[in-house]
Amino acid sequence: MTYALVINSGSSSVKFQIVDPTADAAAEPFASGLVEQIGEPSGRITIKHAGDKHVVQQPVPNHTVGLEAAMKILDSLGAGPTQVDVSAVGHRVVHGGMVFSHPELINDQVVEMIRDLIPLAPLHNPANIDGIEVARKLLPDLPHVAVFDTGFFRDLPPSSAIYAINAEVATENQIRRYGFHGTSHEFVSGQVPALLDMPAGSVNQIVLHLGNGASASAVRGGDPIDTSMGMTPLAGLVMGTRCGDIDPGIIFHLARNGGMSIDEIDNLLNRKSGVKGLSGVNDFRDLHRLIDEDNDDAALAYDVYIHQLRRVIGSYMIALGRVDAISFTAGVGENDVATRRDALAGLQHYGIKIDPERNETRSDGARLISTDDSTTRVFVVPTNEELAIAQKATALAKQ
Structure with missing residues (x-):
């Protein structure tokens, strides 16, 4: 072997x-x-x-x-x-x-x-x-x-990749949306057409890579058209210790009025924010335990996390026009029943219906968690970035 x-x-x-x-x-x-x-x-x-x-x-x-x-x-x-x-x-x-x-x-x-x-x-x-x-x-x-990690998102459409700042400054400093977790997004999105029994080129899908780091992607016919992370992995969704999208003016405010250095702000936003910054914990098992104990900070952290996740899902639904599948992956996405349920709650009018029993059933492989009459299928698809890297490395080595 x-x-x-x-x-x-x-x-x-x-x-x-x-x-x-x-x-x-x-x-x-x-x-x-x-x-x-x-x-x-x-x-x-x-x-x-x-x-x-x-x-x-x-x-x-x-x-x-x-x-x-x-x-x-x-x-x-x-x-x-x-x-x-x-x-x-x-x-x-x-x-x-x-x-x-x-x-x-x-x-x-x-x-x-x-x-x-x-x-x-x-x-x-x-x-x-x-x-x-x-x-x-x-x-x-x-x-x-x-x-x-950025390879899958290398050819994002310019409307998605380009930030609306001075073009000369952006070019000189290589500022644009690069996206991350690309190996995972490519691997998971590549599994979905077979689950749908559809040709890969005709599938519109949203992939939600939810771990301590979290990112989303909109994929049309195998090609990503948008992703939530940006020039760095700090952008996008609320994460374990990272803030995700915020008003950039907050950085100026912290420097001018908070007396914080650039390194201190960097440390704050990357390591002391997100779910941990709001609740004191970044493991979702601990977060749910605190919520069950009526901890208001933990409940708020979870609500903020879900709210931002739903905002991104909604924007990608509009960008894609038709969504054949939504897939959850990575540590939180694969294991947290509540996150999957709450991220897609109340979307029946959009053809998205979670089956509670399927959602709570655990398995090692990919599985359907939406109802049979859901026009947008919802899956849990375990990611395997190591296998994806092994496949790519082996294929290239053979050339």
Whole structure:
């Protein structure tokens, strides 16, 4: 069996999986791992393989040490990428700018081009590059492929992509809507035509990727026409710790009247806002527990979250004209019954009807949660970004 190694490198952690690219979306990976607390006094490496979990506590000063240690653990289990048939290494890269619209075979020039895009994603692209450079040293004989979060949204219509600010300033500073979670939106939207038994080119759909980060997309015939995230992943829906769309004048107000620096405002809007900023928690299980305890802050946070979600759904319904399907995915979208129910409540006149029993039924695969007479079908479609990256990396490596 041929596998792909998928690496998602963050600033203080590295996630990876060894995946069969031909597997079903709900299948468990051959092996997976997480390197945590990179650069901190204590670190942890967790490896899962063959139903067992192996945890090693040790300092992880940098990505090189972390990945090397993780590969040694995999080797000791007979599951290392040089011990099994791994045909490609796929790397998640958050920002491809206007440079990359498709997966790219990595060489030194591509690494430098990704480095040039750091100003657009200063928190993400440097960590992605660290993972790429370390993995290329550890596995020099394998093809490495970059798969970009922004790739699916690279060719948004100009009316959706362009912000109404001075064109010269926007061009000089690469300001436009790029969109994120593209690998997930592409993967989920690609599953829906078969669920509808319709040709992919004729399906109009809305995809709701709702996790700690959250984004929505409107997809017509397989091509996105709009998405909620913007130049950065801060825009759009209310998220776990991110504010989503706000009046940009708030930033000037905080700087002028609140005495806050740009870095302080950045930290506030990205890490101390959203559901957590309103309620004190960002896990929806904790949020619902607080609501059940009559916590007014938690109830308000949930109402604000749902209100913004419904605003985006409504705008996409108008943009698409006809909506064949709405799909929920990611941690909240796949698991939170109340969010799905409340996001689409009261839309019967638009042909959207949730079946309460179907909505509450859990399963590992894609499932219908709307009624049989709903003209817009509603699905829960589990995302699998690692599988999508594995498929793209493998396909490119074969060319």
